[in-house]
Amino acid sequence: MITVKDAVKSFGKKKALDGVSFTAADGQIIGLLGTNGAGKSTMLQSIAGLLQLDAGTITLDGKTHSLSTRAMTAFLPDVDVWYSWMKLSDAMSYMRDIYWDWDDAKARHLLEYFELTKGTFIRDASKGTRAKMKLLLALSRQARYLLLDEPFSGIDPFARQQIAQAIVSDFLEEQQTILITTHEVSEVEVILDEVLFIHEGKLLLTGNVESLKQEKNKSLMDILKEVYDIARL
Numbered sequence: 001m002i003t004v005k006d007a008v009k010s011f012g013k014k015k016a017l018d019g020v021s022f023t024a025a026d027g028q029i030i031g032l033l034g035t036n037g038a039g040k041s042t043m044l045q046s047i048a049g050l051l052q053l054d055a056g057t058i059t060l061d062g063k064t065h066s067l068s069t070r071a072m073t074a075f076l077p078d079v080d081v082w083y084s085w086m087k088l089s090d091a092m093s094y095m096r097d098i099y100w101d102w103d104d105a106k107a108r109h110l111l112e113y114f115e116l117t118k119g120t121f122i123r124d125a126s127k128g129t130r131a132k133m134k135l136l137l138a139l140s141r142q143a144r145y146l147l148l149d150e151p152f153s154g155i156d157p158f159a160r161q162q163i164a165q166a167i168v169s170d171f172l173e174e175q176q177t178i179l180i181t182t183h184e185v186s187e188v189e190v191i192l193d194e195v196l197f198i199h200e201g202k203l204l205l206t207g208n209v210e211s212l213k214q215e216k217n218k219s220l221m222d223i224l225k226e227v228y229d230i231a232r233l
């Protein structure tokens with residue numbers, strides 16, 4: 001379980017996280033949604049242990065950040081982090097050498113699923129293909145916690161559906177907990193169990209997606225718009 005308690009993080013005068021608290025139960029797919037600059041990436045980077053909070057705590061399975069929590073976590077950043085001179089096969093070998101939980105069978109499955117070629121140089125790949133490569137490298141680990149920051153960025157709507165499907169089938173195989181940030185609410189809605197809606201560093205809405213939709217008799221996007229409009233009044 002991921003437990004975030006009263007998380008505060010500022011950059012200069014900007015409060016990127018302003019007292020955020022939530023728990024992410026094991027085996028759930030959770031959407032961390034919000035407007036530009038809401039604090040989503042800051043939240044994911046803090047959970048990944050890449051940023052230190054100014055106040056508050058984050059624990060994974062009750063443990064604060066350490067090598068063992070790092071080992072449980074796979075983080076997919078929203079920027080390109082791979083050397084462009086590498087081929088996809090080089091990046092895969094690198095991951096296999098670094099992480100004991102690298103799963104070759106899963107990597108082969110994702111390679112086929114995304115129709116990627118191992119011999120492609122990262123620099124020669126289109127933006128969407130690079131996004132699929134990044135996702136393959138993150139999903140091929142058997143990490144308990146998958147933190148995916150904008151995995152659909154730059155990807156066409158047809159491939160987005162395919163990727164969302166891959167995340168679900170991967171999830172069902174491994175019973176991992178997935179925290180995903182995205183602006184593509186309608187594409188991701190079908191795979192989410194829970195939603196966290198963040199605005200200006202504050203959590204405005206949290207809950208089970210199906211229960212919220214039934215309770216309000218609205219789509220997730222309409223529920224978020226309503227919450228956002230109220231927050232801006």
Ligand SMILES: Nc1ncnc2c1ncn2[C@@H]1O[C@H](COP(=O)(O)OP(=O)(O)OP(=O)(O)O)[C@@H](O)[C@H]1O
Pocket residue numbers: 011014015016034035036037038039040041042043
């Ligand atoms: N390293 C940094 N230095 C200064 N300000 C930062 C830094 N990282 C984030 N911020 C600021 O903190 C706020 C939250 O940023 P964050 O990237 O977490 O938002 P986000 O919800 O992921 O946005 P987007 O959807 O646009 O990616 C923004 O105002 C951003 O400008």
